[in-house]
Amino acid sequence: MPSAPLSRYSSVAIALHWLLAAALAASFCVGVFMSDLASSPLKLRLYNWHKWAGITILALSALRLAWRLTHLPPQDVPMPAWQRSAAHLTHRTMYGLFFAVPLAGWAYSSAAGFPVVLFGVLPLPDFVPADKALAEAIESWHAALAFALAGVALVHVAAAIKHHFVDGDGLLRRMWPR
Amino acid sequence: MRARIATALLAFSAFFAPPLAAQQRLLPAQSEIAFTSRQMGVPVHGRFRMFEAQIEFDPKQPEAARIALRIDLASVSLGTAETEAELAKPGWFDTRRFPQASFTSTSVKSTGPGRFDVIGKLTLKGASRELTVPVTLLQAGPATTASGSFAIRRLDYRIGDGDWSDPSLVADEVLVKFRLVLAGVTAP
Numbered sequence: 001m002p003s004a005p006l007s008r009y010s011s012v013a014i015a016l017h018w019l020l021a022a023a024l025a026a027s028f029c030v031g032v033f034m035s036d037l038a039s040s041p042l043k044l045r046l047y048n049w050h051k052w053a054g055i056t057i058l059a060l061s062a063l064r065l066a067w068r069l070t071h072l073p074p075q076d077v078p079m080p081a082w083q084r085s086a087a088h089l090t091h092r093t094m095y096g097l098f099f100a101v102p103l104a105g106w107a108y109s110s111a112a113g114f115p116v117v118l119f120g121v122l123p124l125p126d127f128v129p130a131d132k133a134l135a136e137a138i139e140s141w142h143a144a145l146a147f148a149l150a151g152v153a154l155v156h157v158a159a160a161i162k163h164h165f166v167d168g169d170g171l172l173r174r175m176w177p178r
Numbered sequence: 179m180r181a182r183i184a185t186a187l188l189a190f191s192a193f194f195a196p197p198l199a200a201q202q203r204l205l206p207a208q209s210e211i212a213f214t215s216r217q218m219g220v221p222v223h224g225r226f227r228m229f230e231a232q233i234e235f236d237p238k239q240p241e242a243a244r245i246a247l248r249i250d251l252a253s254v255s256l257g258t259a260e261t262e263a264e265l266a267k268p269g270w271f272d273t274r275r276f277p278q279a280s281f282t283s284t285s286v287k288s289t290g291p292g293r294f295d296v297i298g299k300l301t302l303k304g305a306s307r308e309l310t311v312p313v314t315l316l317q318a319g320p321a322t323t324a325s326g327s328f329a330i331r332r333l334d335y336r337i338g339d340g341d342w343s344d345p346s347l348v349a350d351e352v353l354v355k356f357r358l359v360l361a362g363v364t365a366p
Binding site: 039040041045048112114115116117120123130132 | 257260
């Protein structure tokens with residue numbers, strides 16, 4: 001007997017969704033702010049906090065992907081086929097960027113010669129060599145991917161709001177913590 | 179007569195033989211003075227591109243040695259142009275007022291075969307501190323490599339004072355590593 005379709009995401013999925021949403025938004029804002037600062041203790045602190053947050057996001061995203069692949073999400077709410085495809089494409093793109101953005105940031109750190117030492121105690125390996133030209137190239141990729149993630153996330157938020165308030169299909173309740 | 183010529187020749191050669199100090203010199207292109215500082219746990223490696231040394235050193239008579247080093251602080255290389263520009267500022271090296279750091283030995287002691295403790299005074303940014311630098315000598319053909327490492331405390335020399343003095347931000351301890359290739363030092 002097939003189980004009844006789920007009406008909500010699991011509580012683990014909901015917790016990871018909101019935790020990562022907050023962490024990503026904060027890291028993005030700090031990243032944009034810090035890159036224009038002149039050299040100062042604040043800048044050094046923000047860069048390191050940003051890197052630690054990025055590695056934490058990477059680890060939580062791996063956990064989140066593993067959970068997503070092993071736990072069924074609720075069924076899609078009724079909508080035209082093109083919107084369904086667009087929603088799934090948006091989700092897949094975001095998942096890809098959850099990994100691509102922090103990995104590019106990690107690579108940029110290594111290429112710039114300032115390897116990541118997580119929380120100031122755990123040195124992470126460098127998977128690219130320290131190289132000025134490479135660092136500049138990867139820096140622009142890290143920024144471009146982060147802005148792409150911000151753009152796709154805005155589309156995701158706008159679509160969720162439209163479903164909930166315009167279509168009145170109660171979509172947000174699937175992801176709302178109880 | 180012959181004896182007088184011989185004596186004159188001996189005096190002549192002694193007069194014109196270069197003294198020990200002139201024969202012993204640093205080969206800067208093969209030498210390296212590098213350091214590692216820690217910023218919030220992240221090791222940051224730097225090195226100096228320009229330095230010079232005056233050396234009078236006979237490994238058989240280490241106590242008579244005289245070693246003087248001068249390092250051009252503006253020649254620091256630290257990975258990024260931004261950090262190099264920062265280091266030149268008054269809070270850090272203040273290279274405009276203190277263009278050079280110097281080390282002058284006061285005594286040298288043998289501590290084992292090919293190993294010495296060089297005790298001397300490091301002057302950096304107007305502050306002087308006594309240091310004991312362990313040095314290992316390795317002979318390879320005509321060249322002698324003197325290498326070793328030692329730690330200094332940056333705040334002893336007011337390197338990174340003011341906003342940057344918090345050691346949880348930039349560690350107080352800075353590890354200095356050197357490899358000086360010398361010509362004219364005979365094997366110990």
